[in-house]
Amino acid sequence: MNATTTQAAVDHADAPYEVDYLNCKKGIRHWLITVDHKRIGVMYLWSVIASFLLGGVLALLIRAELWGPGETIMGPDTYNRVFTLHGLAMVFLFIIPGIPAAFGNFVLPLMLGAKDVAFPRLNLASFYVYVVGSVMALWAIIAGGVDTGWTFYTPYSTGVSGSVMMMTLAAFVLGFSSIFTGLNFIVTVHKMRAPGMTWDRLPLAVWAFYATAIIQVMATPVLGITLLLLAMERALGVGIFDPQLGGDPVLFQHFFWFYSHPAVYVMILPGMGVMSELITTFARKTIFGYRAIALSSIAIAVISFLVWGHHMFVSGQSAYAGMIFSFLTFLVAIPSAIKVLNWVATLYGGSISLETPMLYAIWFLILFTIGGLTGIFLGTMGTDVHLHDTYFVVAHFHYVMMGGTVMAFFGALHYWWPKMFGRMYNEKLAKIAAWLVFIGFNITFFTQFVLGSRGMPRRYYDYLPEFETLHKISTSGTWFLGVAVLMMIGYLFSSLKKGEKAPANPWGARSLEWSIQSPPIEHNFHEIPTVVEGPYEYPKAGAKA
Amino acid sequence: MASGSEGGFWLPPQGSTAAGGVDGLFDFIYWLNVFFFVLITGAVVYFVMKYKRKSDDQLATSQVGHNTLMEATWTFVPLILVIVIFAWGFRTYLNLTVAPEGAYQVKVTGQKWSWNFTHPDGTVNTGELHVPANRPVKLLLSSRDVIHSFFVPDFRIKQDAVPGRYTTAWFQAKAAGEHQVFCTEYCGKDHSAMLAKVLVLSEEEFDAGKWKVSKPPEGMSVADWGGDLYNKVGCKACHSVDGSKLVGPSFKGLFGREEKIQGQDPVMVDENYLRESIMDPQAKIVEGFAPAMPSYKGQLDDAKIDAIIEYIKTLK
Numbered sequence: 001m002n003a004t005t006t007q008a009a010v011d012h013a014d015a016p017y018e019v020d021y022l023n024c025k026k027g028i029r030h031w032l033i034t035v036d037h038k039r040i041g042v043m044y045l046w047s048v049i050a051s052f053l054l055g056g057v058l059a060l061l062i063r064a065e066l067w068g069p070g071e072t073i074m075g076p077d078t079y080n081r082v083f084t085l086h087g088l089a090m091v092f093l094f095i096i097p098g099i100p101a102a103f104g105n106f107v108l109p110l111m112l113g114a115k116d117v118a119f120p121r122l123n124l125a126s127f128y129v130y131v132v133g134s135v136m137a138l139w140a141i142i143a144g145g146v147d148t149g150w151t152f153y154t155p156y157s158t159g160v161s162g163s164v165m166m167m168t169l170a171a172f173v174l175g176f177s178s179i180f181t182g183l184n185f186i187v188t189v190h191k192m193r194a195p196g197m198t199w200d201r202l203p204l205a206v207w208a209f210y211a212t213a214i215i216q217v218m219a220t221p222v223l224g225i226t227l228l229l230l231a232m233e234r235a236l237g238v239g240i241f242d243p244q245l246g247g248d249p250v251l252f253q254h255f256f257w258f259y260s261h262p263a264v265y266v267m268i269l270p271g272m273g274v275m276s277e278l279i280t281t282f283a284r285k286t287i288f289g290y291r292a293i294a295l296s297s298i299a300i301a302v303i304s305f306l307v308w309g310h311h312m313f314v315s316g317q318s319a320y321a322g323m324i325f326s327f328l329t330f331l332v333a334i335p336s337a338i339k340v341l342n343w344v345a346t347l348y349g350g351s352i353s354l355e356t357p358m359l360y361a362i363w364f365l366i367l368f369t370i371g372g373l374t375g376i377f378l379g380t381m382g383t384d385v386h387l388h389d390t391y392f393v394v395a396h397f398h399y400v401m402m403g404g405t406v407m408a409f410f411g412a413l414h415y416w417w418p419k420m421f422g423r424m425y426n427e428k429l430a431k432i433a434a435w436l437v438f439i440g441f442n443i444t445f446f447t448q449f450v451l452g453s454r455g456m457p458r459r460y461y462d463y464l465p466e467f468e469t470l471h472k473i474s475t476s477g478t479w480f481l482g483v484a485v486l487m488m489i490g491y492l493f494s495s496l497k498k499g500e501k502a503p504a505n506p507w508g509a510r511s512l513e514w515s516i517q518s519p520p521i522e523h524n525f526h527e528i529p530t531v532v533e534g535p536y537e538y539p540k541a542g543a544k545a
Numbered sequence: 546m547a548s549g550s551e552g553g554f555w556l557p558p559q560g561s562t563a564a565g566g567v568d569g570l571f572d573f574i575y576w577l578n579v580f581f582f583v584l585i586t587g588a589v590v591y592f593v594m595k596y597k598r599k600s601d602d603q604l605a606t607s608q609v610g611h612n613t614l615m616e617a618t619w620t621f622v623p624l625i626l627v628i629v630i631f632a633w634g635f636r637t638y639l640n641l642t643v644a645p646e647g648a649y650q651v652k653v654t655g656q657k658w659s660w661n662f663t664h665p666d667g668t669v670n671t672g673e674l675h676v677p678a679n680r681p682v683k684l685l686l687s688s689r690d691v692i693h694s695f696f697v698p699d700f701r702i703k704q705d706a707v708p709g710r711y712t713t714a715w716f717q718a719k720a721a722g723e724h725q726v727f728c729t730e731y732c733g734k735d736h737s738a739m740l741a742k743v744l745v746l747s748e749e750e751f752d753a754g755k756w757k758v759s760k761p762p763e764g765m766s767v768a769d770w771g772g773d774l775y776n777k778v779g780c781k782a783c784h785s786v787d788g789s790k791l792v793g794p795s796f797k798g799l800f801g802r803e804e805k806i807q808g809q810d811p812v813m814v815d816e817n818y819l820r821e822s823i824m825d826p827q828a829k830i831v832e833g834f835a836p837a838m839p840s841y842k843g844q845l846d847d848a849k850i851d852a853i854i855e856y857i858k859t860l861k
Contacts, residue, residue, distance in 0.1 A: 076734050149731050155708060156691040156732060243709025249692055250707060283596070284605045289616055314694065315705045316712040319642065323635050330627035334620065341619045344585060347592035349607025354593070362589060369585050373578040380630050382570050382637025386556075386701040389694060389729040453555045453571075455698030457729040460737035464725070541604040 020422065020519040035120035036522060040127050041106030042420060047130065048102050051093035053485070058086035060482055063444070063475040069463050076461040080147035083459060087150030088167065092174050093134055095405055096263065099270035100216075101130070101181050103412045104209045106420060108185060110513035110520065111203045113194025113529045118187040126180035133174035140166035149459060151260075154241035154252040158233050165234055172227045175220040178266075182216030185209050194512070196531035203511045203535040204293050208273025211297035215262045215269075215304065223259035226252065250315055257308035265304045267401060269297055271408030272339055275364055278411050279343050281509040282358035283350030286536040289342040296335030303332040313384050322381055329379040336372055340365065351541075355507070356430040360411030363438050367403025371396060374449065389459075392452025398445045410437070410488075417492065418506050422519040423499030426491045433487040440480025447474040511535040560699030560724050560745075561716040563641050567701040570637050574630060641702060644715030648681035655686070655693030655706040658735040659779030660726060661844050668757045669844050672777030674726070674743045676718060677751035683715045689839060694730035697743055705730055718745040734792075735782040759848035771856025774849055783838065786860050793838060794831050800858045805832040819854050 021038045031039060061082050065072045074082065105123065109116055117123050140146055144163040148156060157164055189202070189210045202210075229240050230252070239245025241252040280287050287293065309317060309325030343365060352358070374396045377383045387393060418424055451470045456463060463471065505514040512529060513520075550565065552558035555575070559565050596606075651674065652663040662674045676682045686695055686706040695714065696703040704714035718724075728739035746756065761770035775781055775796075783792035794804070800819075805811050807830045812818050821828055823845065826838035845853070 076737075080731075080734065080736075147733070153692060153731070159691065243707075249709070284598075284603075286608045286610050288609065289611045292611070292616055313638075314703045316707055316710065319639065322638070326634060327631055330631050333627060334624055337623050338616070338620060340585065342616075344588050344592070345612075345615070347589065347596065349609070350592070350596045350605045351598045351603045352593055352596045353598040362593065365589050366586050369582060373581055376574050376578065376627070376630060377571065379627075380570065380574065380634030380637075382567055382634040382641060383574065384634075385638065385641055385703050386567060386571075386698065388703055389696070450555065455557050455696075455725070455727070457696060457727045457737075459731040462737040538608060539604055540608045541606050 018517065018521050020517065021522045022421070022519055024522045033124075035116070035124050037105050037109050037117045037120065037123060038420075038520065038524075040123050041102055041104075043127055044097060044105060044130070045102040045420075047127075047134070048094050048098045051089050051134070052098075055086050055089035055094055056482070056485060058082050058089065060478055062086060063478045065461070066463070066471050067475050068472075069465060069468060077145075077147065079461045080459075081141075081145040084146050084149050085141055088137065088146070088171070090401075091150055091263075091267075092171055093137065095267045095401060096174075096178060097130060097181070098267075098409050099274060099405070099412060100185070100209055100212055100266075101126070101177075103274070103416060104185065104212075104270060105181070107416060107513050108188060108206060108209055109192065110516070110524055111206050111511050111535075112188065112192055113197055113512050113525060113531060114188065114192035115523050115525065115528070117184045118192055119184050122180050123184055126177045126184070129173060129180065130177035133170050133172075133177060136166055136170035136173060139163075140170060151256060152227075152230065152252075153256075154230065154233075154247075154249045155243065157230065158242050165231055168227045168231050168234075172224050172231075175224045175227075178216045179220050182213035182220075185213035186217065189213075194528050194531055198531075200290070200294075201531055201534045202294075204276035204287060204290070204297075205270075205273035207294040207297050208269045208276070211301040212266050212269045212273075214298075214301050215266050219259045219262040219266075219305070222255065223263075226255035226259065229255075250312070250317070253312055253315055254308070257311045258305075261308040261311065262301075262304045264397075264400075265300050267405050269300065271364070271405040272297065272336075274408040274412045274415075275339075275343060275361055277509070277511065278357050278361035278408075278415060279346050280536045280538070281415075281507050282355060282361065283347050283352045284508065284538045285346050285348075285350040286534075286538055287342070288345040288348070289338070290534070290536070292338055293342050296338050299335045300332060303328060303335075307332055310379055310384075313381055314388050326379055326381050330376075333372065333375065333379065340369055340372070356425075356427060356434055357411045357415035357507075359431060359434040359438075360407045360414065363434070363441075364404055364407040364411065367399050367407060367441065371399030371401075371403050374399065387452060389457060390452035391448040391456045391458055394458050395445045395448035395452060398448070402445070403441060407437075410434070413492075415507070416513075417495070418502030419513060419518050419520070421496055422502050423495045424502050424506065425495040425499055429487055429491040433484040433491075436480045436484035436487070440477045440482075440484060443477025444474050444481065445477070447471075447477070510537060557698045559701075559719070560697070560722065561701065561718055563716065564699070564701045566637050566640055570630075570633055573633070577626065577630075642704075642714065644683040644713065645681045648683035648715055649677065650683045650685060651676070653684045653686045653695055653706065654689060655695065655728065655732075655739075656689040656779070656839050657691070657732055658728070658739040658782045659777070660693075660695070660728075660739070660741040664757075666757075669846075671774075671779070671844055672741045674741060675751065675756045676743060676745055677748045678718050678721050678745050679748060681715055681717045683713060686712045686714065691732050692730045693728045693732050693739065696727045696729040697724055698727070699724040700743075703729060718743070721745050721747045721750070738782060741777075759846045761852065767852050768855040768859050771849075771852035771854070772859075774845075774853055775856055778841070778845065778849075780853070793834055796857050796860045798861060800854075800860070806830065807832050816854055819857060820850055823850055823853070 021036055065074055065079050140163040146164055146167045148164055232238050233240050239247040241247040241249050276287055307325055307329045309321055310329045313322050377387055447470045451467055456467045502518045504517050550559045556568055654661045659671055662670045686704055688706040688708040693706045695706055700716040702714050702716055704712050722745050724743040726741035728736060761767055785791050785795040786797055788795050788797040799814055802814050803811050804814055824842045826840055827836050830836050
């Protein structure tokens with residue numbers, strides 16, 4: 001077969017089926033030692049979904065406890081552990097590896113026209129390091145619980161009992177998994193592009209994965225160093241952060257956010273990459289402002305390193321440091337705004353189909369816009385003083401992280417599912433679930449903006465009676481989310497056995513992964529394709545093909 | 546309206562002179578948010594409806610790839626807007642955080658899980674900050690253990706209290722009244738119970754100084770006052786009154802009981818033992834408990850200690 005263009009094969013119905021990557025070497029042993037990026041992506045996918053479900057159940061428990069003031073279903077110690085683990089599981093086990101390690105691993109080489117990532121063994125190592133880190137995290141939970149919040153603020157975290165050490169080391173180990181994946185992606189994008197796949201022909205998802213990888217490689221070591229210092233202080237009593245030992249507790253916050261703010265972009269950039277793919281595919285449109293979207297990813301990657309202090313406006317940091325961080329924070333908002341406006345403009349004049357992945361893309365546009373706009377209140381020093389560490393912040397980052405990244409994750413899951421597993425899911429059920437997610441999400445989190453601006457602090461086990469109604473509304477929203485996720489598990493798993501066989505290109509998309517059979521063969525391409533056009537060259541109505 | 550001096554849908558009442566300025570900025574950002582949200586969501590909904598695919602083979606009617614004028618507009622207009630908001634926000638922040646000269650200064654100390662207020666004349670109160678209306682008050686914050694954060698929603702102020710250093714905040718209350726204080730930096734088990742009240746008195750009432758006198762409020766017995774203090778000063782976090790074991794021994798049936806002491810002879814719980822345990826908690830640690838209690842030396846005067854002892858006596 002001669003694959004000379006990025007135009008995905010229009011119809012693969014006639015092409016003979018070949019043994020795919022799922023069927024080629026059967027048996028658990030071949031999975032465990034595989035270096036196939038697709039199988040590693042699938043193993044990551046199951047792991048991050050399991051972590052998401054764990055974090056999700058914990059979220060339901062948190063909201064159930066907050067149904068009324070005082071004790072509802074658990075005591076304060078348990079509650080503090082539950083919200084900490086919700087944060088840790090969602091951040092370190094789900095959202096950071098989520099899109100890059102699961103979908104990135106699967107589609108990045110396919111999109112580039114490569115047979116694998118640059119370092120397949122390192123890729124497998126990254127997965128095992130992730131597993132080891134996750135097991136350590138689970139061990140910390142079982143062995144004693146951690147109640148420091150996912151932020152591990154000192155000196156609280158150096159003084160409390162529980163298995164903070166184990167959890168800290170778990171986060172340290174997980175960081176290496178993140179670095180391995182990032183390194184692999186950077187080299188793959190530089191060295192493994194098919195002939196003709198120039199930088200301005202890269203799908204925007206690849207640009208986003210690339211920018212993410214840069215942040216992972218540069219920021220994660222700082223987290224590692226910080227957590228190691230924390231462990232040294234706990235184990236050896238070296239005074240670094242604890243004022244009783246002569247340390248500085250605020251220094252920890254600087255270190256922590258120096259990593260964790262760029263990490264926020266590790267969480268959102270891949271989602272933005274997915275968005276560009278979904279919007280163009282389901283509008284059959286060329287992307288509006290390719291260059292602006294690609295470069296804004298890089299701009300975000302750079303500026304994101306210089307804004308960490310906006311988490312610390314009330315920490316005692318100097319007013320002038322605060323001023324500079326506030327200013328840079330506004331600068332980093334601009335590239336995100338540009339992306340959103342470019343996606344909206346891409347819809348103009350399109351041929352828009354609202355299949356499930358596109359529904360999630362629309363949810364992303366709406367919810368991420370709210371998340372971004374409400375960020376202005378928090379980047380502004382005068383209003384942040386009031387809103388800092390209240391439910392307003394909780395609502396804001398859930399609109400960005402869940403309304404943004406998780407919507408993109410769900411979109412990616414439904415978009416690439418047929419490619420990964422060769423089966424179509426039940427579209428009707430999927431749409432119902434998507435609507436439930438949207439409704440439940442807004443009930444849960446919009447109320448939290450109101451709670452926060454009225455003064456309800458975050459991480460509170462108990463609250464004053466005046467906040468009860470809003471807490472009840474918020475909790476009731478989580479039930480919609482719970483039902484939607486259960487439905488998703490149901491129809492996705494049943495599609496593996498009963499789903500209709502997926503064609504090579506069910507959505508009519510034009511990037512390279514859709515030009516090969518679903519699921520792909522073990523080596524992706526028989527012959528490395530030669531690329532002659534960009535990934536979004538959709539035809540225009542009335543024009544000669 | 547998002548705000549107003551009596552409070553609105555979004556914001557609590559404006560209890561301090563600086564609150565109005567914060568709310569004006571909040572309102573500006575709020576309406577800007579509403580405007581851009583309607584614009585963006587409106588465009589999404591309009592495009593989705595107008596360009597909905599009606600047949601499987603329908604193609605896009607436009608393939609425009611970019612438009613420099615439009616892209617420049619939506620880069621620079623938001624940029625100018627955020628620079629305006631940034632500058633306005635920084636000015637508001639300075640108003641909110643830099644105390645005027647000659648402000649009345651109170652030292653605020655956070656500890657798990659209560660707030661202590663030390664006035665210039667040495668008066669110490671726990672859980673209640675008495676201040677005069679219409680006079681600037683400067684807070685000098687610190688912590689005895691972990692980081693806490695002092696948040697008064699009605700004043701729109703918040704400041705972390707960090708161990709080993711001082712931070713500052715200030716406010717000027719507009720009228721006599723009561724305002725809620727929250728701890729907003731997570732500090733463990735009873736973080737959400739680490740509450741206090743700002744009690745704003747008229748200037749005459751404040752200067753008269755009756756609030757300093759340590760005695761039960763009118764119509765309250767000494768033992769009941771002790772119970773009130775038990776809730777406010779932090780005893781409640783670690784000592785139950787129903788016999789259940791928390792961080793420290795329960796107060797139920799404590800008075801007159803014989804307690805086993807780590808490394809020392811057992812003691813009979815009487816007034817002297819209780820007083821010692823409050824002022825110098827590490828002197829005698831009851832078996833089965835960790836030496837976790839902070840000293841209340843300098844925070845509770847004799848009248849209050851007596852009241853708490855009286856209260857413990859009532860818990861048979």
